Amino acid sequence: VDGEFFPGIQKIQYKPDAGPEDVLCFKHYNASEIVYGKSMEEWLRFSVCYWHTFRGTGADPFGFPTLHRPWEDGTDSMENAKRRLGAAFEFFTKLGVKYWTFHDRDIAPEGNDLAETNRNLDEVVDLAVKLQGETGMKLLWGTCNLFANPRYMNGAATNPDAHIVAHAAAQVKKGLEVTKRLGGQNFVFWGGREGYHTILNTDVLAELSHMANFFKMAVAHKKKIGFTGQFLLEPKPKEPTKHQYDYDAMTVIGFLKHFGLEKDFKLNIEPNHTTLAGHGYEHDVVMASAFDMLGSIDSNTGSPDLGWDTDQFPMDVKNCTMVMKTVLEMGGLAPGGLNFDCKVRRESTDLEDMFISHVGAMDAFARGLKSAAKVLQEGVLTRLVKERYLSFSSGIGAKIAKGTATIEECEDYIMQKGEPKAASGKQEKFEAILNHYV
Amino acid sequence: VDGEFFPGIQKIQYKPDAGPEDVLCFKHYNASEIVYGKSMEEWLRFSVCYWHTFRGTGADPFGFPTLHRPWEDGTDSMENAKRRLGAAFEFFTKLGVKYWTFHDRDIAPEGNDLAETNRNLDEVVDLAVKLQGETGMKLLWGTCNLFANPRYMNGAATNPDAHIVAHAAAQVKKGLEVTKRLGGQNFVFWGGREGYHTILNTDVLAELSHMANFFKMAVAHKKKIGFTGQFLLEPKPKEPTKHQYDYDAMTVIGFLKHFGLEKDFKLNIEPNHTTLAGHGYEHDVVMASAFDMLGSIDSNTGSPDLGWDTDQFPMDVKNCTMVMKTVLEMGGLAPGGLNFDCKVRRESTDLEDMFISHVGAMDAFARGLKSAAKVLQEGVLTRLVKERYLSFSSGIGAKIAKGTATIEECEDYIMQKGEPKAASGKQEKFEAILNHYV
Amino acid sequence: VDGEFFPGIQKIQYKPDAGPEDVLCFKHYNASEIVYGKSMEEWLRFSVCYWHTFRGTGADPFGFPTLHRPWEDGTDSMENAKRRLGAAFEFFTKLGVKYWTFHDRDIAPEGNDLAETNRNLDEVVDLAVKLQGETGMKLLWGTCNLFANPRYMNGAATNPDAHIVAHAAAQVKKGLEVTKRLGGQNFVFWGGREGYHTILNTDVLAELSHMANFFKMAVAHKKKIGFTGQFLLEPKPKEPTKHQYDYDAMTVIGFLKHFGLEKDFKLNIEPNHTTLAGHGYEHDVVMASAFDMLGSIDSNTGSPDLGWDTDQFPMDVKNCTMVMKTVLEMGGLAPGGLNFDCKVRRESTDLEDMFISHVGAMDAFARGLKSAAKVLQEGVLTRLVKERYLSFSSGIGAKIAKGTATIEECEDYIMQKGEPKAASGKQEKFEAILNHYV
Amino acid sequence: VDGEFFPGIQKIQYKPDAGPEDVLCFKHYNASEIVYGKSMEEWLRFSVCYWHTFRGTGADPFGFPTLHRPWEDGTDSMENAKRRLGAAFEFFTKLGVKYWTFHDRDIAPEGNDLAETNRNLDEVVDLAVKLQGETGMKLLWGTCNLFANPRYMNGAATNPDAHIVAHAAAQVKKGLEVTKRLGGQNFVFWGGREGYHTILNTDVLAELSHMANFFKMAVAHKKKIGFTGQFLLEPKPKEPTKHQYDYDAMTVIGFLKHFGLEKDFKLNIEPNHTTLAGHGYEHDVVMASAFDMLGSIDSNTGSPDLGWDTDQFPMDVKNCTMVMKTVLEMGGLAPGGLNFDCKVRRESTDLEDMFISHVGAMDAFARGLKSAAKVLQEGVLTRLVKERYLSFSSGIGAKIAKGTATIEECEDYIMQKGEPKAASGKQEKFEAILNHYV
Incomplete structure (x- = not known):
């Protein structure tokens, strides 16, 4: 499936002198260039996410899908899943990133029951292992989608029905196993439905205790199977739930501490979530790092005037500088990275927009890295x-x-x-x- | 000084059949009436705060003082301080509440140095002890003002200058001692300047560690002097600082846990702070209670469309019901209470507005109590x-x-x-x- | 198709003494009861919206559909469209409302071209005419969906491509004609895509001028075909666009005035939009009414702590009172009404939840009406x-x-x-x- | 009074190669440098505001004054007023700006009645005329403070008491006259108290009509006295009032249009107000400009995570670029300018911080100008x-x-x-x- 879905686009090159309309080359990101003692590639550890970039349709609460991709045949078949994966690896390679991330349900369709679903997943993972081998791509992290299926509408780990909690646990078991197989360097938990819509029908303490026990089961299984990746919890204050338990970095750190889980988890911080929680862009990155709990970053941005998650590509160099300053101060993010949990606007319907957006963001972060390095090298602020x-x-x-x-x-x-x-x-x-x- | 400052106002009576314009009587709050097994007075434990009600001037960032009280002579003298205290006790008594709260600097002026300041405080506390004895009023809690004096502009416990941290500690020492002398049932810490304005000049981890050590000194002194009141921390997300470390209930619970302070503190929750942190009105009351950390409540409200602390009198019966439902479920707030951390609007310049506002809020909470009691008695929601x-x-x-x-x-x-x-x-x-x- | 989709539910009755769990009867709404000189039915003019209540699937940006209705066969066929309409009229009738509202695309599927789409629409409208005749139901307002189809992703009347503006106009032409046929008492324009996502690619003045010209074409056609319903513009500040031109009531009034359209339009105010624009719940209702521009109300609510449109059923009696006070003061809303632009939560998956939610909201508004009537009758506030x-x-x-x-x-x-x-x-x-x- | 209050600071120089800690020189602002056909000075028309920079005390709602200036003797005397004015002109001159702005009450104290107040004002204006003559400084705009005095707590032009409206009008009369005498190029109206705190006690239509009539009186007087400056209205959504009538640019444009005032006023846009109204930073600048209503800009910024007016110095080059792009596209702001309605943080207590902050902001805008000029010169975006x-x-x-x-x-x-x-x-x-x- 090599090379056929983005025929007009070559591997993105570093051309520092390119003009304003040359938006399909890097003007600042030069992977092998040494900055502050490491290559840009080592500091930045960019990752492309599968959900937005290969499963995003452009649908929004008021509109139908706008993004029509040549590798999609309109079905949720295994064949489509595999063709799509091929397109993704073509994209990763041409873009020149080294890492990707996915939810279990992004890459393979659910079957009629968990057994079939797991077989589907295994089959696609076989292909992913092969493609990783061919391309040198690595898995930054895997995660389980515990929020999209209607069964999880009232929560996964915090569902009032134990049957559903058990289902979520079974799903995580498999998710851990395939992430291990793919050499995933981390495993992320984002609890989009772990929270409440109305306090009137909710027992918050019971739900939080169940969530803690859920994580303990996952930690035990991680050890049992010898998965050595880092576990990450991702805070978000709200949306889709009215109130999400993992509100922000300090709330999650407190939760982990309260339930004795702080040695087993670090945090995956997403600045768009940070701003939705009422903080400044870099706040949770700084706080998590200060408590030695920063594991990875979902490098995106929102619009400060909007009250929902827009998952935009980060294009503000000052924000990137603040994030990279923290990253440099802690000596790097590894095994974490900078995952582009970003989606092209639903109006950005050209295939090339997928590249333009990632390239623009990588350049913004490259500039942020260089600025931050200079800040630290000259040492005035410090x-x-x-x-x-x-x-x-x-x-x-x-x-x-x-x-x-x-x-x-x-x-x-x-x-x-x-x-x-x-x-x-x-x-x-x-x-x-x-x-x-x- | 008895009875001379509110000559036209008698003790507020319970008149359930009063008309719409009769806003100087209770239509719902009947102190001795038994609801859900206790008197309304026992459940509600209303408290008047000294700062807004007796030190508020009506000044705002765009306007000069509007509230001119007959007991004020325009000076910050000890004589004025004592006359004001007399007026306050007249107000408390006529309103019919049993508790009051204050900051050290509300009741007595600062002197030229700490020694003089402490003497001033002692002298006013002598009078307060006497007035408490005469009226039966009790101190719900005392607290130290560690935010108004310019020395604290960069923080008190979290100031980058140890000299200032030491000053704050010395102030707390005295504050604890006079609170003990007045039989204070609690002691509150609100860290209005404990946070940052720009992350660029701030070492957040150092500041948080200093804050924890500061609290430990206070706990040690509490034990040493035999003060048996409850220590309370009050969360607020921001204002006056851009970011306050005690952002919300879960953040503070995490902080206490992280630094081993969770046995020594409970929380004083203010709903106006809760909504500023992006939560629903009752959220932090519910969360703190679920973790057995709810100590007391600053019973006020904000306007959901405003992004700053308006400290309005709570007038929404549904909100009061949600709060009282939690209070009833935990068997009552004692030794905490419902402190009216509320101020009359700066446009509410009549002396009677001080009464009208408190009476209206007490009636709203009395209705909330009765509604919540019915909810629990009938047991349907439960x-x-x-x-x-x-x-x-x-x-x-x-x-x-x-x-x-x-x-x-x-x-x-x-x-x-x-x-x-x-x-x-x-x-x-x-x-x-x-x-x-x- | 009579009576078959909600077999367990009878016509909702007025039972003022029903108990707390009796949520399938009115305890306050008594259609024929005279309040402040008119029947409750005349004041309240409740309307059920077709989009949320009959086309809502429970899908949200993070989750798949949760609401599975017995009349749905999973297709977008004409047969399904007609069966669904039958179910809707059963629902309207059993609920006891007199009005409904719809978008053109809610009731009939788009065809392969505009001609086919229009034929589909005509065919379903034939059935709607028949069902209205049989049940006595009336159309409060019709409207065109100019936002869901991908062609409108960059705007309808404000699209940078004139071809698309022309398409929107052609759609409005047909929408007006079928609304006229159904005796619609109003016609609403909500410009969900009329705004911008980034000012960088946008000529705001050109877009606003095009929008004004678009409305003028509609006004001309209205007169030409003799449609006597009221034209209404519905403000919303943002979502789905980053910035919507019809931000709030005063912005729209200014726009109409600027382009000479103020005689031809009134406003349809949605309180959830009002709060998203940073105002108090009742603000835009009051402002529109003060300028004699209040045409109709989308009677819903949001959660003040959420930054997106949640379209919840209004359950707060104080809010309802404030709205109804304004309605009473202006002598009623006719030809407008109170349209429930509300959706059951996606977790409220039982068929009965459709009734419970509407009944609860109708009761809340009935209480608001009675309270407001008492306020005006006693006249103290006035x-x-x-x-x-x-x-x-x-x-x-x-x-x-x-x-x-x-x-x-x-x-x-x-x-x-x-x-x-x-x-x-x-x-x-x-x-x-x-x-x-x- | 020349040169004595900032003895350690020389006239700020342009030193493009200065180092990171050299914060008392311009690295980008070079007044006479030609950019896009005019000098930087002509495009930028910087102005220092008197209220924040010479009357700001550092007091905030939770803290006492922190800023102690050598020219202040703690009194509100005429002598102090004059000495302060001298200090201001020293500051203006050393900073190298050409314009200043003030409220009537900033520069001269109120007397016991309006006549005395007016005499005070005249006396200080005499000195200002002299200082302007000596230094070449010009008045960008004057304005009346119709919000700080308690008499205006319920509004000035919109006060429910006609006596107070008359007082405001009398104050504006004098304000216009002294602005004319000082050669003011504009006159600004900011209605900080023109709005409501609770709709319950407010007749919004009456208040808006009174405000319009108030403006008409001012327009008539402007013509009568031959004042040729531009009248400007400044939008703000809220704070200090819960709701301010001049919510944002489009609201004000609508208001002016509705009351037939659109020929007599333009807008003074403050981005910090724009963001408080829920828009993007540059939104109101762009909208006002599109409607040919942009008169002047209060070049400041807020923090997107804070819900009140922080009036910070603008330091974000991208924001400055967006504003300057609009300014360049309209051919310049004259007779308006870029007024620094900014205050040093209350913690920025050093005298040099007054310079550092203005210099930093001037450099940020100079970079914005140069970037915007390049955008337009190369013409790609256009x-x-x-x-x-x-x-x-x-x-x-x-x-x-x-x-x-x-x-x-x-x-x-x-x-x-x-x-x-x-x-x-x-x-x-x-x-x-x-x-x-x-």
Whole structure:
């Protein structure tokens, strides 16, 4: 199936001097270029997602599908599934990314029962193993779709019906096994239906406990089968549910801690989810990283004026810089990566739009990487931050930082030293310095 | 100072048959009436806050003070502080509430240094002790204002300068001591400046660690002085800071858990903060209660179309019903209560508006209490919820609930039992039933 | 096709003493009961919408259809369309509403070209005429679906391609004609795709001018064919587009005024759209009414914490009261009505949920009507508002109100009379009085 | 008073090669450099606002003043007013801007009555005239503060008390006169209190009519005194009021049209207000410009995650590019300009922060100007947009654009030409091309 679905498009090249309308080449992303001690490819670990890019139809709540792809025959057959997978690997290869991600149900159709569904999945995974071998593509992460099938409408792990929870668990069992087979470097849980629509019909504590037990079953199975990938939980505040339990990074970290799961999971942060939760674009990336819980990033964006998940391609260099600064500070995301959980607008109906959008976003992140590297190399911002907290390296500050001070000591200190002097926070200076690099 | 500041207003009476314009009597709140096994007074534990009601000036970011009170002489003198306190106790008594709340700096002016400030505080607390004795009023909670003074502009417990952290600690030491002296049943921490304005100048992990150590110093001192009140943390997502660390209930529960503080604190939930965090009105009350962490409630409301804290008096009976349903289910809020962290609109400049607003809110909550009691007494909603989760009381459901199921057992179960059937969530039925009671 | 699709459900009865779980009867809506001088039926003019209630599938952006109806055979055939229409009229009749609404494409499938599509539509309209005759049902309004078909993805009247604008116009021509045939009392334009996704590719002024010309063509045709229904424009701020030109009531009124269309259109206000535009629930109803531009209401609600259109059934009596107060003050909505542009939650999968939801909402509005009637009959709020503006009935106030005052007169007035005294706005008193009635 | 308040700071220089920490020089703004046919100074017309920069105290709803300036003696005396004005002109001059803006009450204190207030104002204006003469500074616009004084708490032009409306009118009379004397190029109306807090106590139509009559009085007086500046209305959706009548650009344009004022006013657009109204950053600038109603811009920004007006310095080059692209397309803003309605963060307490913030914002806009100029010079985006609408230049498209097509012609066209083909909107391509320039 090689090469036949995007005949007019060659492997995307790095052409730093290309003109404004040359949107099918990289002007900034140069995979092998060394930046801050590693190649751009190693820092950025881009991944294409299967659901938006190969299963997205352009349908929205007010409109029918707009995206018609040459490899689709309108059926949900196994044949179509395999042809589509071939098209995807052609796309991955021509785009020049090294990783992909999928939900179980993206790549293979459900059958009449779980046994048949699992056979379907195995058969497509056979092909994926082969295509990975031929192309060198790797699986960044696999995940299970526990939200689209009507059986999960009231939740998967948090469904009020144990029969459905059991079904979700059985699905995860298989999902883990095929992810292992494909060498998946991570496995993601996104609980789109784990939450409530009305508190009136919901026992939130029971549901959260069931969810924790559900994850424990998955952790046990992971160990049993020797899957060595990282488990990731992905926060989202709402949509499709009115309230999703995994609201944001700190909520999820608290949940994991409460139920003793914090050693077994890290977080997959999606900035569009972060902004829907009312935070700044980079907030959850920074918070998760600070708690050593940042596992991977769904590198997309929303529109700040819209209250739903638009999963747009990230095109803002300043946002990319902030994310990459955090990534560089933690020494890289591996085994995580930057997964494009993005979809072309439903109006972007040309086949080339699939490439243009990914290329544009990869270039935006490449610029972000280079800017962030320069920020860290020159070290001005880092030094200014360090200086702000200098008082904690000695005296009463060191005791407070270590947790050995008492409240009486603090009072004595004030009685002796008197009123402290507040220092300028200098926000505009920090912003202007950042602009020096972006 | 008895009786002289509200001469035209008598003690507010319960007059169930009063007309629409009779807004200076209770039509629903009847303190001694028994509802669901306790008096309304015991369930509702209303408290008047000192800051809005006696220190609010009506100033806003675009306007000068509008509220001119007869007990104010325009100075921040000790004499004014004492006269004001007298007016407050007259107000409390005439309104017929049993509890009040304050920040240290509400009741006594700061002096030239901490020693003088503490003496000022002691002197006013002497008077407060006397007035409590004379009136039977009790202190629901005390708290320290760690946000208004410019020294705290970059944070109190999370300030980048240890000198300022020490100052905040010294202030809390004294705050705990006077709260103890006044028989305070709780002590609240609201960290209005604990957060960041720009991530560029901030070390979030250092700040959170300092905050945890700060709380540990307070816990140690609480034990040392034998203060038996409950410690409460109050979540708020933002404002005045761009991002506040205590974003919402689940974030704070996670923070407490992470730093080993979960036994020492409960939460003081303010619904206006909950809605600012993007949740439904009752969400944080329900979540905190589910985790046995609900300590007290700041019973106010915002306008859903506004993005800042308006601290309005709660006038929506359905919202009050949802809150009181949770309170009844947990057997009451004591030692917490319903604190009116509310302010009259800056345009509500008549002295009587202070009463009208509190009376209206107390009546709304009294109606909420009665509706919630009926909901629980008739038990329809409770039974319907219980039935939804019935499958977890036996078989595979019971194993999942207990955490003893394995993922293989789940798979076997599905292979045998087949596809589950999704049941209607019946949200509209639940809503219609609630409307039967409200 | 009579009576066969909802066999277990009888005509919904008025049973004022029914219990909490009796959710298939009216406890408040009593069609013939006289309230404020008219029957409840005359004031409320309830309408069921065809799209949500008979074409909604429960699919959402993250999930497949959940609602499976016995009259659906899974095809988009004419046979299915007719059977579905029969089911709908059974539903209307058993529910006891007098009006329905539809989009052209809801009731009949598109054919291979416009001619065939129009023939399909005619054939189904034949049946609708017959069913209306048999049941006494009336058409509150018809409308054209100019947003779901992929051809309209970049807009209908505002499409950058004139060919597509022409197509939309041709569709409206037919839509007007069948609405006339069915005795439609109004015709609605909702421009879901009239707006932009990115300003970068958009000429907003050209698009707005084209939209105005489009409406003028429709007005001309209306007159030509003698259609006497009211034309209505429905504001919505966003979704599916990032920015919709008909943002809110005042924006649309300005648009109509700017292009000389204000005599030919009124507004169809949907409160869920109003809240998405950042206003209070009743705001656009009040504003449209104040400008004598309120034509009809899509009586639904959203969740204030969600940023997309949830089209929930209105269950909040206070909101209903505010809407009905405006309706009573303007003497009724006719020829408009209260159209339930609402959908059962996708989890509300039982057939009875279709009834429960409508019944619950009708009861909520009936309570709102009764409360609003009492507010107006007793006249307290009305009088208090009138008193607030009393100064405009004489002296300088009357001149300002009439527009005959000069700025020098105002200055003279102040030089003589001196500083004005600001009066309390008494918001809490107004709120407490409203609570007396709700 | 020359040169004494910012002794350590020299006139800000253009140093394109300055390093990251050199935040007291321009790296991009080079006043005399010619860009797209005019000097940067002519395109950008920067203005410093007096209220934030010289009257801002750093107080916020939760905190006391933090900003202590050497020219302030803590009084509201005339002497202080004059010294402050001297400091301001030193700042303007050293910063290198040519324009300033003020509210009447910013520059001179209110007296005991209007006559005394007016005398105070005249006296300070005498000094301002002198300082303008000495420095070459010009007044971009004057305005009246009709929102801070408690008398205006319930509105100025829309106050329910005619006495207060008259007071506002008298104040505007004087404001116009002093603005004329200072050679003000515009006069702005921002109606911060023109709106409602609760619809329950408000007659919205009466208030809007009064506001229109109020503006008509001002227009008449403008003509009478021969003031030739442009009148500007500034939209804002809310804050301090719950709902402000001048919600956004399209609302205000509609208002002006409805009341016959559209020839007498243009709009002063503030992007932070635009985003609070739920639009994208540049939306109102684009819309106002499209309707030939863009008069001036308050060049600031908010944080998309905050629901109130933060009035931050604009530091995002992409946003600046979008604004400047519109400005270039309309041939410049004159007599309007880019007014920095921005305040240093209350934590930015150093005197130099006043400069750093303005310099950073001027550089961001200079970069935006240069990027926008390149976009227009190369013409790629412009051409692509033009091509999208090409079908309106002939045939049925031209008739639709001119308003001469009929709906029957459209139907005939479709019957002949058949189904249109939807073209890709290519949003990502447009975004990627924009990134080529930013």
